[in-house]
Amino acid sequence: MASRRAPGFALSLGITLAVTGAMIVVPLLALIRSASAISFDDFINLTMSPRALASYRLSFGAAAVAAVVNALFGLVTAWVLVRYRFPGRALVDALVDLPFALPTAVAGLALCALYAKTGPLGAPLARAGLDVAFTPIGVVVALTFIGLPFVVRTLQPVLEQLDVGVEEAAALLGASRRQIFARVVLPALLPAWLTGFTLALARGIGEYGSVVFIAGNMPLSTEVTPLLIVTRLEQYDVAGATALALVMLAASFALLLAGNLLQRWGARRLGIA
Amino acid sequence: MLIGIALAFLGIFLLVPLGAVFVFAFRAGVGAWFAALLQPDTVHAIQLTLFVAVVVIPVNVVFGVAAAWLLARFSFPGKGLLLSVVDLPFSVSPIVAGLLFVLLFGRGGVFGALLEAHGLRLIYAVPGIVLTTWFVTLPFVARELLPVLQAQGCAEEEAAYTLGAGAWRTFFVVTLPKVRWALCYGVVLSNARALGEFGAVSVVSGHIRGVTSTMPLQAEILYNQYDFVGCWSVASALTLFALITLVIKKVAEHHCERPRLRRSERQHP
Amino acid sequence: MRAVLFSLAGCLSWLSCSSGTSTPTLLNVSFDPTRELYDDVNAAFSQKWQREHGSAVTLRQSHGGSGKQARAVLDGLEADVVTLALSLDIDVLATQAQLLPVDWQGRLPDHSAPFSSTIVFLVRAGNPKAIHDWGDLSRAGIAVIAPNPKTSGGARLVTLAAWDHARRSGPAVDDAERDARAAAFLTRLYRNVPVLDTGARAAATTFAERGIGDVLVSWESDARLLLARPDIGKDLELVMPSSSIRADLPVAVIDKNVDLHGTRAIAEAYVAFLYSPEAQAIAARHHYRPTNPEILAGSVFPDVAQRSVDEIAGSWREAQQRFFDDGGVFDQIFLDVARASR
Numbered sequence: 001m002a003s004r005r006a007p008g009f010a011l012s013l014g015i016t017l018a019v020t021g022a023m024i025v026v027p028l029l030a031l032i033r034s035a036s037a038i039s040f041d042d043f044i045n046l047t048m049s050p051r052a053l054a055s056y057r058l059s060f061g062a063a064a065v066a067a068v069v070n071a072l073f074g075l076v077t078a079w080v081l082v083r084y085r086f087p088g089r090a091l092v093d094a095l096v097d098l099p100f101a102l103p104t105a106v107a108g109l110a111l112c113a114l115y116a117k118t119g120p121l122g123a124p125l126a127r128a129g130l131d132v133a134f135t136p137i138g139v140v141v142a143l144t145f146i147g148l149p150f151v152v153r154t155l156q157p158v159l160e161q162l163d164v165g166v167e168e169a170a171a172l173l174g175a176s177r178r179q180i181f182a183r184v185v186l187p188a189l190l191p192a193w194l195t196g197f198t199l200a201l202a203r204g205i206g207e208y209g210s211v212v213f214i215a216g217n218m219p220l221s222t223e224v225t226p227l228l229i230v231t232r233l234e235q236y237d238v239a240g241a242t243a244l245a246l247v248m249l250a251a252s253f254a255l256l257l258a259g260n261l262l263q264r265w266g267a268r269r270l271g272i273a
Numbered sequence: 274m275l276i277g278i279a280l281a282f283l284g285i286f287l288l289v290p291l292g293a294v295f296v297f298a299f300r301a302g303v304g305a306w307f308a309a310l311l312q313p314d315t316v317h318a319i320q321l322t323l324f325v326a327v328v329v330i331p332v333n334v335v336f337g338v339a340a341a342w343l344l345a346r347f348s349f350p351g352k353g354l355l356l357s358v359v360d361l362p363f364s365v366s367p368i369v370a371g372l373l374f375v376l377l378f379g380r381g382g383v384f385g386a387l388l389e390a391h392g393l394r395l396i397y398a399v400p401g402i403v404l405t406t407w408f409v410t411l412p413f414v415a416r417e418l419l420p421v422l423q424a425q426g427c428a429e430e431e432a433a434y435t436l437g438a439g440a441w442r443t444f445f446v447v448t449l450p451k452v453r454w455a456l457c458y459g460v461v462l463s464n465a466r467a468l469g470e471f472g473a474v475s476v477v478s479g480h481i482r483g484v485t486s487t488m489p490l491q492a493e494i495l496y497n498q499y500d501f502v503g504c505w506s507v508a509s510a511l512t513l514f515a516l517i518t519l520v521i522k523k524v525a526e527h528h529c530e531r532p533r534l535r536r537s538e539r540q541h542p
Numbered sequence: 543m544r545a546v547l548f549s550l551a552g553c554l555s556w557l558s559c560s561s562g563t564s565t566p567t568l569l570n571v572s573f574d575p576t577r578e579l580y581d582d583v584n585a586a587f588s589q590k591w592q593r594e595h596g597s598a599v600t601l602r603q604s605h606g607g608s609g610k611q612a613r614a615v616l617d618g619l620e621a622d623v624v625t626l627a628l629s630l631d632i633d634v635l636a637t638q639a640q641l642l643p644v645d646w647q648g649r650l651p652d653h654s655a656p657f658s659s660t661i662v663f664l665v666r667a668g669n670p671k672a673i674h675d676w677g678d679l680s681r682a683g684i685a686v687i688a689p690n691p692k693t694s695g696g697a698r699l700v701t702l703a704a705w706d707h708a709r710r711s712g713p714a715v716d717d718a719e720r721d722a723r724a725a726a727f728l729t730r731l732y733r734n735v736p737v738l739d740t741g742a743r744a745a746a747t748t749f750a751e752r753g754i755g756d757v758l759v760s761w762e763s764d765a766r767l768l769l770a771r772p773d774i775g776k777d778l779e780l781v782m783p784s785s786s787i788r789a790d791l792p793v794a795v796i797d798k799n800v801d802l803h804g805t806r807a808i809a810e811a812y813v814a815f816l817y818s819p820e821a822q823a824i825a826a827r828h829h830y831r832p833t834n835p836e837i838l839a840g841s842v843f844p845d846v847a848q849r850s851v852d853e854i855a856g857s858w859r860e861a862q863q864r865f866f867d868d869g870g871v872f873d874q875i876f877l878d879v880a881r882a883s884r
Binding site (some may be wrong): 006008012019020028079086092097098099103104105111114120121141144145199207226227238241245248249252 | 275276278279280282283286287288289290291293294297335336338339340342343344346347349353355356357358359360361362363364365366367368369372373374375376377381382383404407408411427430434440443444462465466468469470471472475476488489492493496504505508511512514515516518519520522523
Binding site (some may be wrong): 049050051054112113116117118119133134212216217218219220221223227230231233234235236237240 | 607609610612613616634638690692693735736737738739740748751752753754866867868873876877879880883
């Protein structure tokens with residue numbers, strides 16, 4: 001599809017490189033420069049301290065749980081939105097994007113007020129013996145909210161392209177509904193599904209605004225990594241903040257690369273099919 | 274059954290928080306809501322937030338169009354890496370994003386001494402907020418345009434060149450009308466993020482009331498002043514912006530879908 | 543389109559109002575619970591300045607955790623005056639960035655601290671859990687709300703006061719045993735903390751608005767501000783522990799920034815004003831303990847034995863190194879807390 005004849009290569013390359021260079025690469029170099037002042041031993045100590053490890057466990061763990069929740073319910077939601085026509089469908093479809101549009105701090109405040117023991121949702125849950133706000137569950141709730149659109153939005157276009165005829169053919173050949181889903185639908189959806197999962201995960205790991213309000217922020221149990229970075233910074237510990245930031249950056253870059261590879265894999269699969 | 278599950282899930286995770294914001298905001302009445310929004314510091318926060326969005330969006334449009342054009346129309350070594358780099362701000366933790374700019378422009382930062390020698394102040398001032406917001410919203414327009422440009426192909430553009438149209442003329446007359454709704458969608462998304470960014474801006478703002486406090490930060494300040502009516506009023510105003518965003522987006526999508534349908538009709542006469 | 547026009551108009555008006563400020567501007571970077579105090583102090587000072595000099599002055603405020611605010615000033619937030627929770631946070635500005643001389647504490651009376659505060663308990667009305675002193679906070683079944691000492695200056699005072707109390711109560715043994723006793727006490731106390739908020743205000747909201755916990759351990763000024771609130775004050779009750787810490791709240795002019803802005807005269811007048819009877823009375827009204835003995839005598843502050851940070855830990859610097867730096871007492875306590883809860 002790409003053509004050598006299209007004009008504007010130099011101009012678009014110039015703008016793109018200038019902006020990504022100045023806005024992304026230079027700041028990253030500043031981070032790396034700042035991190036390179038830390039000796040290797042210190043770096044290991046800073047990034048492998050019990051508090052740091054506990055915060056990774058929470059940030060990555062809660063993000064993973066939230067991404068799994070989103071993957072399951074996101075699949076159902078996308079399926080419903082694409083395959084069924086029901087009153088209010090357009091409204092529901094528009095609402096899926098709400099977490100993109102709603103400022104994270106507002107989401108955090110609202111979730112915290114709702115799920116605190118005195119809140120309208122927190123009170124009945126507390127009576128049932130489940131504390132949500134200020135526990136890791138609260139973090140999962142916030143990250144589920146934040147990551148909700150990703151799976152739905154990556155699955156929707158693929159589902160739309162999916163040929164219902166193939167499913168009907170499978171049904172005519174005697175496949176059960178479960179078999180059709182497992183053998184026909186799921187393989188086609190898998191790359192997009194995984195991409196959505198990866199995006200939700202990446203977003204969840206770094207999330208700060210919505211989480212600080214609802215997490216208990218206890219070191220070693222309900223403290224997320226971005227909060228630990230803020231804490232280090234406030235204690236004049238730039239090296240500690242930088243080291244943790246580098247770990248998070250590496251994680252998000254790895255996830256991003258994985259996401260792009262998945263997309264390419266998906267494109268190739270669809271191309272072959 | 275499936276509809277029920279999907280609606281219950283969305284209801285619990287989306288509608289309830291959304292409703293809660295407005296219930297909390299209007300608990301003290303509509304008069305109190307307006308009064309809270311008309312406090313001078315809050316008015317300034319609203320102006321600053323809109324100002325940041327107005328500066329960041331045109332820049333994002335220029336960059337987004339250039340980057341999407343480059344990535345869709347040309348193949349060159351390092352393209353995959355460039356794509357990942359462009360995507361990076363999207364997945365970087367907002368706190369890390371803020372920290373990057375402190376490390377660059379803070380007093381001890383890379384350009385700190387240079388800026389200080391010239392009496393320039395970026396961090397803890399409006400330019401720092403603009404830069405950080407720009408960083409976190411950078412990929413949105415390019416991300417939305419790229420698939421549309423790729424799907425469209427360049428046959429029509431080539432036809433235009435053959436007919437003697439210049440590159441710019443072709444771009445504005447042939448290419449842009451086809452991608453304008455995707456562009457609009459990207460603008461809407463980056464606008465939403467620009468209005469609502471909290472974590473990254475909070476690191477570089479300095480929280481000076483009435484000077485460097487954006488709407489999300491103002492909501493936090495009011496929250497910490499036990500001014501919950503004020504806090505929820507600002508939060509609900511931001512939520513209103515978000516809902517307007519969704520409406521515009523829906524309109525954009527609607528327009529996006531129609532040409533696609535027409536093309537498929539053409540393919541299957 | 544209308545949105546674009548509206549925002550353009552907004553941005554123009556914003557630009558015009560920022561370019562129209564020819565009046566000198568003073569930025570006071572302060573910590574979390576002083577928001578209401580400095581609102582009133584600033585109003586009084588600008589009136590006084592207008593009266594005496596016939597020209598207006600604009601006072602700007604920034605509030606946040608003490609360490610966070612100092613960090614921002616260190617990184618370039620151009621504060622003319624800082625009014626923070628700990629002298630340590632101002633020391634950092636002097637030692638790490640030479641923004642002011644290291645002997646800044648000698649430039650103003652009372653080691654540059656015009657007011658002080660202390661740490662008190664706030665419980666639910668009627669004190670249903672019978673919380674009277676530090677020892678009660680470590681009882682099983684008590685939920686304690688206190689902010690995070692890593693991010694909040696007030697929380698560091700809480701930790702030090704609790705440590706000091708535990709160290710000095712009980713049989714007199716040697717120092718090592720006292721320290722061990724205090725560490726064990728703090729471990730039991732922090733095991734009772736369900737939420738470790740980042741700042742004093744967030745902790746107060748968790749306790750008063752969200753209804754979490756049996757006792758809030760926080761600034762006296764903040765506790766009494768909550769008590770005075772018409773909506774939630776009646777559900778709360780103040781408890782003074784038998785001993786607490788004396789928190790001197792230091793202020794300083796940031797020399798480098800006032801010279802840059804040409805605001806030295808105003809900044810110095812501002813910090814001097816904090817010692818004036820007028821400002822001291824405002825402070826007393828906001829439940830900060832004034833240094834002016836007459837105004838202190840004329841206002842009601844509950845009696846509590848207050849020990850200074852120097853008495854407890856030698857100095858702020860030593861307290862920070864020993865308790866709150868990485869690998870310090872506080873980290874050790876949290877390792878124990880995490881181990882115990884597993």
